[in-house]
Amino acid sequence: MNTKLDYVAIGARIRAAREASGLTQAELGERTFFSTAHIGHIERGTRIASLDAIFRIAQALHTSVDSFLLDSSEDETAFFISLASSLRGKDAGQVKNFCNIVRILGENIEEL
Template sequence: MSIDYKSIGRRIKAARISLDMTQERLAEKVNLSPSHLSNIETGTTKVSLSTIVKLANALHVSVDSLLADSVVQSKAVFEQDIQTILSDCDDYEIRVIADIAAATKKTLRKEAKLKSAWKKPGC
């Protein structure tokens, strides 16, 4: 699996915005130039592990949460993302989202069975 720098950048930006922090302030906290941080947030430059750790600490998030889209075992991070998404939903929105999630899960599992049957020799 390759590292998804665009997703890492989006997660850094989202965490920064949730703290109501400017790029300039975050860049200052982790000793980066604002333009370099901008490039990290847009995924146009690769980011080192040491910089990811500095950013995670400055943003009060886990490194896992920043790398979630690049790590196979990240269920807990995505569960937290879902909880955050749902936190401000009303009863109707929750019901619609639950229905969509159930239908999506059913389709994913059906497609997985079809895909595995398709790959079997002799079919």
């Protein structure tokens, strides 16, 4: 079992989630009360992010801490962040229709 955290990989996951959310480092910094430089260091893995920092970033990006710490949920989380970003600002009725279509497809996935 690997007992060391890969802070470069964690930073890359944070960067991917931030970019998928359409935020700049400065905007993420404002939401988390960190400086832009600190966000940059975390994303590059040149500073060890505290659990508090990772938690605040996860909250600001509407994702889970484990999506940053564990590689296994990265693809799924990034997909849903990207999907949510693409729906932001769209007509509420259209979003509701889209969600209903996705729900129906999910319920009938065996038949696809």
